[in-house]
Structure formats: structure tokens, C-alpha cells
Amino acid sequence: MGARLLFVAALTLGVSGLAAAGAAATGAERCAVDDLERRVCLEAPARRLVALSPGATELAFAAGAGERVVAVVAHSDYPARARKLPSVGDYNRIDLEALVGLRPDLVIGWVTGNPEEQLETLESLGTQVFYIEPRTVEGVAGTLKRIGRLAGSEATAEQEAEAFLDGMEKLEARYAERDPVRTFYQVWDAPLMTLNGEHLIGRAIEACGGANVFGDQPRLVPRLDDEAVLEANPEVIITGSDEESMDNDWLGHWRQYPNMAAVAEDNLYTVPADPLVRPTPRFLQGAQSLCERIDQARPGSGAE
Template sequence: MKKTLLLIFIFSNIFASSRIVTLSPSLNEIVFALGCGEDIVANTLYSDYPKESKKIPKVGGYASLSLEKIVLAKPSLVLVQDYDEELLDKLKKLGLNFHSFRTDNLNSIKNTIRSIGKILKKESRAEELILDINNSLESIKNIVENRKIMIVISPKLELDRSIYISGNNLYFNDIINYSGNSNAYSSKSNNQPVVNVEKIIKMNPDIVILLAPFMRSLGLKKEQLISPWENLPIRATKDNNIYVIDKDYAGIPSNRVINFIEDFKEVLEDVKSR
């Protein structure tokens, strides 16, 4: 009898579905891309891709995660970004099985896909996703070269002293470099670059890309975002090389980086055609 109960316990654990909680949109997307989205029992407020993610119970947002809701989800696995040391410490004290990841640059995104694939026993699918990223990178080589490119994060309708741009430690920088061009901003600091108009004029970018994933929800048009840049004395303005990428994946470091790379490729091809 005892042996029978033991076997039932073993097999029920072998075949029981995982209960995964993802604590960032990027990790949520990666789990879905690996084919394990049905195992996610809770995610965060901004985890809305794929559409099935919207119906999954939420445990809070970037700065409002509820430990109580995470525990109530009874997770067998929690996937979290590694930037919040206080959160990681709390998860550890709660005795939860969690794994933390970085997704700031291309290598860390690919390593995260590979690591989660290993955890979920989806190694083959993980390698397919990584191959897709590598192939998309190859497609942007040598379209245009030696241009200084600036990527602006969440552009505003007015240019003030707090203009957020991509630094040299993010995957945007990797993509720019891979294409044979360079980031208009250069610094050894890992801090989020915040610049003003004077600094932008000094950098004098050849191409400016405005990342505006929330543009449509705010009722804005591309022309409104481009307008503040039209009078700046920079090469990008002179050559009419100001672009807007308004897709929802702009700025989410997941396997969908290939979608951003495709948009980036279209920008380079448009520049080449001028």
C-alpha cells in the first residue's frame, strides 16, 4: 500500500504542470515563445503579449509587486529580473523557487532564453529562438555604414532637459553596432543617459529613432513626435532622417527583439534610398 502511494506521489509530480509566475513582460513573452504559456498562473500588469497574457491574474506592476499575490498563486517557479535586489531577497526569505535573469544587452537576452529553455526542458525551442535573433542581425549588416544613430526612449511633445536616450549597455546599442554604425551617445557609464538639446546638437546624430510604444494609446501621431526635432541643427533633421517606431514590442527585451530589428532594418533601407 505504501509503495503504491509512493508511486502515485512520484508520478503525479512528474506529470503535474508547472505553476510559473513571471515578474516582467519580457520573461512572460519568453515563456510563451518556448511553448509553456499555459503553465503561467500569474504575471504583471504590463504583460499583455501574447493576448492570452491579459487574462492571467496580475501580481502588480514594476514598482508595485504584491508578495502576497505571488504567494497566493502557489508557484512552483518564479522568474524575475535581477535588478531589484530587495525583491530577490524577499523571494528568498519566502522560500520560493525563483531564478533571476538579465535582459539588458543581446547576449543576456539570448542567455536568458537559453537558461529558461533549460529550466523548462525546452532547449531545442530555445536554440531556435536564438538562431532567429542571430539571423535577423545578419540581415542588417552593410545596409548603411558609419552613421551615428540616436535612439530616444519615450519621446515627448517638447524637447526639454530630460530627454532619455539609449546608452551603450543596452541591446539597442548592440543592434546599432552590428549594423556597421555607431551610437551617437558614447559613455562608459551604465546609468540611463538623460540629455538636453545642447547635448544632442553636440552629438549631431545622422539618424534619430523615436521609440513610442504608447503613442496610439495616448492618441498621438508620428508627426507630432517628429515635429519638435524638425528645427534642430543636426544632420538627422537636415537629411530628414527622423523616424518613429510605435510598436508595442519597442523596448521589451525578449525574443521579440527580432521584430524591432526588422523595423530598424526598414529605417536603414529608407536612409539608403534617399
């Protein structure tokens, strides 16, 4: 760590100390338990937040704390206002000097995405880090509420969380009685990867009446080969793609296997990637697209 960073850190700690002293007198302490099961407390609602993943950025805005976000990382493109915020690097490599210089009173970190050593350095300098990684529908709602608690925007966060839960409940009810469809969701091509049933997307497949052909795999993100997919013989293959182009060459790879059910029935589909892969309220939108594709592949159902 350079002398300049240490100087900025010392300045930050000094400012934070003054703020904490003032807040202590008001008795406005805010606490929440993060996804590392640590109790994180602020002397007052956060006023300067930094979000270290695109998903964390979306969650902060959805929780009503968007006006308090002072920096994000690359690819934080939703909502549109987030694109105008300064970036402190990529989710897997943070510019600590730039981040500390912004004097945040709360950093929202990503449990398995951000570099552990960098976040530990931030904490050693006195910066509060709130770790998140929601993996269930309830987890997304709970994360919204916890961010709202720390930012003092509880009412907005509560409303957004309840709307999200209600939407997901209605979606699941809509497809609950439909025949299962053997589903393969491809997340990468080289190496070939999918998601098991514990992943949020895996849970969405189940909510849509799909049967994840690799749902029982022990790894959250299993690595596969073509032979494993051929043996599973999915009735539909789905992958995420850029919302603007919706082009994806990965699906074309499977056409060399005309006897596989998904290829024989031409059930090879893309869905917009970002709403589905980011654990935010927009996941409802992504799950709706996923359900529509699975339903297209359901014998006797067709597109609605």
C-alpha cells in the first residue's frame, strides 16, 4: 500500500470518526447481519455507499438508496443513472486508492466475487463492508430490506421486497400444475458449465415447471462435457444472451446431435442474461422469460 493511500485512509478515518461522534449523540445506530453472518452496525444511516458488483448496484437503487451511491464497478449499467457514477475498477480488481478517497461509510461487497484480500484491507482501514450473495428468492427480498435498514430507506426497500416476493409467488403458481420439461441451462461454453438446483436460476427452473437435468449435481456451477448432456437428453436448452443482440452461437453447437430431444424439437432458446443472472428484483423479469421458453418446449402447450 502506497503512502498516498495511507494518507487518504487516515483522512477517511478522521472524517468517519467525526461523523460517528455526531451520530452517537442522536442514537441513530443501524445494524444488519450480512451473508457472512456478521453483524454490521453504522452509527447513522449510510450516506456514502460504494457497490462492488452490478447486482449490488441494482439492489442499492431498488432499496431506495440510489442517491447515496457514490461509486460502482464496471458493467454497473442498471438503472441508467448508475452508468454516470464513477467506477472503482472491476468487481474482481478494486482500485482501493480511488475507493478510499471517496470516503464511503458503507461498502457493499460480493462474497465470492470480490477479492477477499482487498476487502480485508478496506476493513483494516476502518471501512464498513456489508457482504451479500443472495441465492434464494427470499434471500433477494431479505437483502433489499437489510440494505434499506443500513441506508435508512426501509419503507422503499420493504415495498420493493414485498412486490418481488408477490410476483415470484404468482409466477410459481401459474406453472405449478404444468407437466415437467427436462431443462438444460447453459452458462458457458468452454468449459461447458451449467447450474445445479441450489442456484437461484436452478430454483427458477423449478418454479417454471422445469426439471433441471443437472439439478442434483453437488457443485453450484458444475462443469460438463457433451456426453453428459447427451445422456441427460434435455427437452429444451436455454442460455443467456445480450439483451440487445440476443445472438448466441452456443446453441448452434448442439445441432450436430439431431437425436437429442431439444434439437429434434428445435427447442433451443436464449433469454436476456442480466435480469436472470443478477440476484435483484429484476430476477422476476428474467424468470418470466425463462418460464415462457420452458413453456414453449412443453408438449401440447406452445407459446402463450
